[in-house]
Amino acid sequence: MAKQIGHDDKPVMFRKTIAGKGSRARPGVYSKEYRDNFDKIFTKEKK
Amino acid sequence: MAYSQKVLDRFHSVLDDPTKHSVGRFDPEDPNVATGMTGAPACGDVMRLQLKLDGDLIEDVKFKTYGCGSAIASSTMFVDMLKGKTVEQAKLIKDKDIAEALELPPIKLHCSVLAEESICKAIEDWESKQ
Numbered sequence: 498m499a500k501q502i503g504h505d506d507k508p509v510m511f512r513k514t515i516a517g518k519g520s521r522a523r524p525g526v527y528s529k530e531y532r533d534n535f536d537k538i539f540t541k542e543k544k
Numbered sequence: 545m546a547y548s549q550k551v552l553d554r555f556h557s558v559l560d561d562p563t564k565h566s567v568g569r570f571d572p573e574d575p576n577v578a579t580g581m582t583g584a585p586a587c588g589d590v591m592r593l594q595l596k597l598d599g600d601l602i603e604d605v606k607f608k609t610y611g612c613g614s615a616i617a618s619s620t621m622f623v624d625m626l627k628g629k630t631v632e633q634a635k636l637i638k639d640k641d642i643a644e645a646l647e648l649p650p651i652k653l654h655c656s657v658l659a660e661e662s663i664c665k666a667i668e669d670w671e672s673k674q
Contacts, residue, residue, distance in 0.1 A: 531588065538610050539581075539592060 547613055548647035554617035566623045568606045570594045575673060580665030582658055589615040589655065593622070593662035597670060600631045607662075614655040618642050622659040631667055 547555075558565045570577040572594070581592040589611030596604040605626050609619045621642050626634055639656035642648070648656055 535590065535610060538608055539590070 546649075548649075550646050551614055551617040551648070554620050554646070555613040558616055558620055565620045566604070566606050567608060569608065570596055570604075570606055578666045578670030578673065580662040580667070580669060582661040582665055587612070587654065589658055591615065591619055591658050591662045593619070593659075593666050595626070595634075595663075595666050595670065597631070602626050602629050602631065602634060611658070612652075612655070614646070614648055614652040615658060617646055618648070618655045618659040619662075621645055622663065626663065631670065634663055635667065637663070 558567065562568075569592075570579075572579050574596075576597050578595045578597060579592065580594075581590070583590040589609070591609045591611065592607060594606045595602050596606075605623045607619045607623055609616050622637070625637050625641070629637075637660070639653070639660040642656040642659055643653055646656070
């Protein structure tokens with residue numbers, strides 16, 4: 498449930514946030530899992 | 545950092561029906577197909593964009609993106625903007641057009657840059673095939 502701050506005449510609501518990773522590198526960007534996913538998407542795709 | 549509703553709508557729409565949103569590939573050996581692939585060093589996102597051309601008219605577009613919701617939403621937005629355009633018109637589409645259309649926050653602007661770089665690479669590839 499959203500939390501209200503302020504007062505009834507001028508309420509300020511915090512909406513539910515769907516957050517991403519921003520501009521930070523994806524965790525494990527140089528990991529085997531990353532490379533495997535990369536291969537699945539770009540290299541070993543069905544023709 | 546929150547995704548805008550436009551990004552969320554596009555991202556979910558792609559997940560629901562990837563084919564409708566031109567996810568896929570053309571044969572890169574096809575002389576009428578141009579391919580551009582770029583990666584964003586900032587975060588590890590990668591986009592491959594392929595144009596199918598008739599002369600200098602972009603008949604069809606396909607893409608694959610390994611990235612976050614903003615990167616995928618930016619890719620599909622670019623695809624929609626490219627279809628039916630000429631190469632010269634495509635060159636005029638800039639990352640800020642996508643960023644504005646999707647209301648990308650500053651921290652996600654590199655996603656729209658990735659899309660613009662992909663089309664630049666694809667056009668370079670097409671011009672090299674001529």
